[in-house]
Amino acid sequence: MKIQEADAKGLLLAQGLPVPPWVVARTAAEARAAAERILATGAERVVVKAQVLVGGRGKAGGVKLAGSATEAEGAARQILGMDIKGITVRKVLVGEAADIVTEIYLGAVLDRAARRILLMGSAEGGVEIEQVAAERPEAIVRIHAHPFLGLLDWQARQMAFGLGLAAHRAAAVAIAKGLVRTMLAYDADLVEINPLAVVRTRAADGTESLALQCLDAKITIDDSALPRHPDLESLRDLDEEDPTDAAARAEGISFIKLDGTIGCMVNGAGLAMTTMDLVKRAGGEPANFLDIGGGARADRVAAAMRLILSDPKVEAILVNIFGGITRGDEVAHGLIEARGQQTREVPMVVRIVGTNAEEAARLLTEARFETATSLDEAAAKAVAAAQRTTPSGSPSRSPR
Amino acid sequence: MSILVGRDTRLMVQGITGREGEFHSRAMVEYGTPLVAGVTPGKGGQTAIDGRVPVFDTVAEAVTQTGANTSCIYVPAAGAPDAILEAAGAGIATIFCITEGIPALDMLTTVKAVRAAGARLIGPNCPGATSPGRAKVGIIPGSIHREGRVGVVSRSGTLTYEAVQAMTDAGIGQSTCVGIGGDPIVGSTFVDVLELFGADPETEAIVLIGEIGGAAEEAAAAWALEHLRGVPMAAFIAGRTAPEGKRMGHAGAIISGGSGTAAGKVAALEAAGIHVAGSPTEIPALLRAAGVG
Numbered sequence: 001m002k003i004q005e006a007d008a009k010g011l012l013l014a015q016g017l018p019v020p021p022w023v024v025a026r027t028a029a030e031a032r033a034a035a036e037r038i039l040a041t042g043a044e045r046v047v048v049k050a051q052v053l054v055g056g057r058g059k060a061g062g063v064k065l066a067g068s069a070t071e072a073e074g075a076a077r078q079i080l081g082m083d084i085k086g087i088t089v090r091k092v093l094v095g096e097a098a099d100i101v102t103e104i105y106l107g108a109v110l111d112r113a114a115r116r117i118l119l120m121g122s123a124e125g126g127v128e129i130e131q132v133a134a135e136r137p138e139a140i141v142r143i144h145a146h147p148f149l150g151l152l153d154w155q156a157r158q159m160a161f162g163l164g165l166a167a168h169r170a171a172a173v174a175i176a177k178g179l180v181r182t183m184l185a186y187d188a189d190l191v192e193i194n195p196l197a198v199v200r201t202r203a204a205d206g207t208e209s210l211a212l213q214c215l216d217a218k219i220t221i222d223d224s225a226l227p228r229h230p231d232l233e234s235l236r237d238l239d240e241e242d243p244t245d246a247a248a249r250a251e252g253i254s255f256i257k258l259d260g261t262i263g264c265m266v267n268g269a270g271l272a273m274t275t276m277d278l279v280k281r282a283g284g285e286p287a288n289f290l291d292i293g294g295g296a297r298a299d300r301v302a303a304a305m306r307l308i309l310s311d312p313k314v315e316a317i318l319v320n321i322f323g324g325i326t327r328g329d330e331v332a333h334g335l336i337e338a339r340g341q342q343t344r345e346v347p348m349v350v351r352i353v354g355t356n357a358e359e360a361a362r363l364l365t366e367a368r369f370e371t372a373t374s375l376d377e378a379a380a381k382a383v384a385a386a387q388r389t390t391p392s393g394s395p396s397r398s399p400r
Numbered sequence: 401m402s403i404l405v406g407r408d409t410r411l412m413v414q415g416i417t418g419r420e421g422e423f424h425s426r427a428m429v430e431y432g433t434p435l436v437a438g439v440t441p442g443k444g445g446q447t448a449i450d451g452r453v454p455v456f457d458t459v460a461e462a463v464t465q466t467g468a469n470t471s472c473i474y475v476p477a478a479g480a481p482d483a484i485l486e487a488a489g490a491g492i493a494t495i496f497c498i499t500e501g502i503p504a505l506d507m508l509t510t511v512k513a514v515r516a517a518g519a520r521l522i523g524p525n526c527p528g529a530t531s532p533g534r535a536k537v538g539i540i541p542g543s544i545h546r547e548g549r550v551g552v553v554s555r556s557g558t559l560t561y562e563a564v565q566a567m568t569d570a571g572i573g574q575s576t577c578v579g580i581g582g583d584p585i586v587g588s589t590f591v592d593v594l595e596l597f598g599a600d601p602e603t604e605a606i607v608l609i610g611e612i613g614g615a616a617e618e619a620a621a622a623w624a625l626e627h628l629r630g631v632p633m634a635a636f637i638a639g640r641t642a643p644e645g646k647r648m649g650h651a652g653a654i655i656s657g658g659s660g661t662a663a664g665k666v667a668a669l670e671a672a673g674i675h676v677a678g679s680p681t682e683i684p685a686l687l688r689a690a691g692v693g
Contacts, residue, residue, distance in 0.1 A: 112585060112615070112652070113589075113616070147509055267558055270555065270638045279641075281678060294539075324527075
């Protein structure tokens with residue numbers, strides 16, 4: 001589960017990391033009020049940042065600086081409602097614009113191969129770590145946390161020195177350890193501070209000093225761990241979620257909407273991906289990934305059918321079931337029931353093999369479903385069916 | 401011989417009295433797997449599977465009483481890491497964890513501890529392993545197999561059934577089929593299982609079924625190039641059409657930051673001389689072309 005920058009900053013702050021204050025505003029007026037308060041504390045400028053769960057906000061114009069409350073209001077007005085990679089911006093973060101001296105990248109991820117938490121740092125902050133990794137891999141400092149003890153002091157020091165932060169050693173050590181602690185505390189699979197910045201601050205008497213601050217934050221939470229963090233569930237941003245995602249979650253169905261025209265219903269994640277791949281190979285485009293899970297019964301099959309049909313672009317449906325724990329006849333009953341409730345006519349191709357496949361075949365033939373025996377045949381038939389339903393008779397639309 | 405499960409297997413099921421545990425234990429017994437013990441804390445002294453299998457409160461007791469050497473775990477996610485560690489602590493050599501939805505950070509410590517205890521973990525979130533005609537541990541349907549000499553290793557469940565069924569239909573039997581699990585952190589990787597197949601005199605060819613996410617397939621390709629020269633291999637990778645940044649059902653199946661793509665995995669396998677099928681149904685033909693009789 002991805003969470004918004006503001007929420008990620010809240011988690012970092014709770015773990016004792018230095019995060020400058022911020023306010024989340026949902027309207028331009030709220031942004032203005034927030035800017036007024038921040039400017040009243042002596043700040044010269046504020047930054048207004050779109051809160052969306054996709055990268056590339058800055059490039060898309062979703063981050064703006066403002067020197068007055070009126071400018072901040074104007075910036076918020078421009079950003080709110082903006083479309084960034086298909087997501088409508090519904091809120092902005094307003095904070096003091098930092099006087100940045102240097103920018104650093106610091107992030108923690110799960111290293112699958114080493115089976116450890118990997119802390120990565122780069123003195124080239126503000127740039128995506130993937131880009132640094134591709135262009136100058138030697139510029140990345142990598143340290144694996146201890147599997148049982150977390151990030152040790154000497155490891156954090158090694159990172160601090162590696163990033164050229166000798167002058168800020170104590171703060172850098174605390175931040176590096178805090179990052180790994182944050183990951184462990186909230187079952188995150190990614191914690192990223194980009195940039196972690198050396199910023200210049202001025203005290204009331206005008207004296208300047210330098211300090212490390214977390215200016216941006218990105219955290220994703222391991223979905224499998226959410227049951228033991230009920231408080232984190234409230235950070236799920238329903239604004240950015242397709243309503244079908246929530247419906248699928250409630251039904252225990254794994255569903256991801258895509259851009260094509262062939263709806264897919266499959267049991268098992270690997271087979272569901274393969275079914276999509278074979279649709280594409282047969283000349284079509286999958287409309288979704290859908291795994292009904294193991295042992296699905298008729299009611300879940302019907303729910304899956306509703307999810308697929310809620311997408312108006314779907315022109316044909318491909319059902320592919322390899323029965324193990326899942327019983328083919330149960331799925332067939334679910335399909336027959338679902339078709340009875342169907343609000344629009346969409347051709348369906350069904351392939352059921354494995355447990356109770358013979359009974360399933362009898363039921364489907366009686367109910368006059370179009371069936372297929374092999375997976376490749378099923379994909380080809382579904383693509384052909386979608387092409388028949390396309391009004392012009394032309395091949396189904398490609399999303400790209 | 402076969403690997404991981406075979407004639408020497410003495411199986412114990414942790415969570416045998418639960419719905420899933422009971423259902424699959426019955427199927428394992430019907431397949432002929434020597435299921436010698438069940439463990440459910442608080443139900444020690446009872447029996448399961450129509451009185452055929454004694455149930456114990458602890459793994460240690462089950463091991464002492466029955467000589468169990470392999471465990472299959474159906475315990476829910478919250479208790480599964482503990483069940484794995486209990487098995488490792490009691491000296492079980494091979495542990496299969498079927499459970500899905502264990503937090504990844506739990507598995508970091510659990511896998512290290514299992515290895516420190518000298519045990520081998522397969523999974524979690526895996527379908528188990530079957531050595532056709534000998535024993536089956538887990539949830540793979542027994543009916544899809546045929547005895548033979550091709551080893552199969554996969555990150556998936558039903559996709560594996562699809563590939564194995566295609567092999568069986570084409571008359572190509574299997575030595576052992578192993579599902580290593582769809583989670584980001586698993587106890588045994590492709591390389592671990594390839595190593596076992598490489599050392600098994602009854603495995604003459606290998607099928608690898610991977611999917612998007614991580615770099616386990618790339619590591620397997622590099623390892624096979626160095627250590628499995630002359631062993632016929634075929635592969636399949638799921639997720640060519642998967643979008644970036646979305647978790648495709650399996651916790652481990654995600655392309656992030658441009659890494660873990662199907663294209664990258666296919667390229668790595670082909671660079672190692674392993675042909676990659678465009679559909680699971682093409683695997684038998686690739687095996688034949690690679691010299692499998």
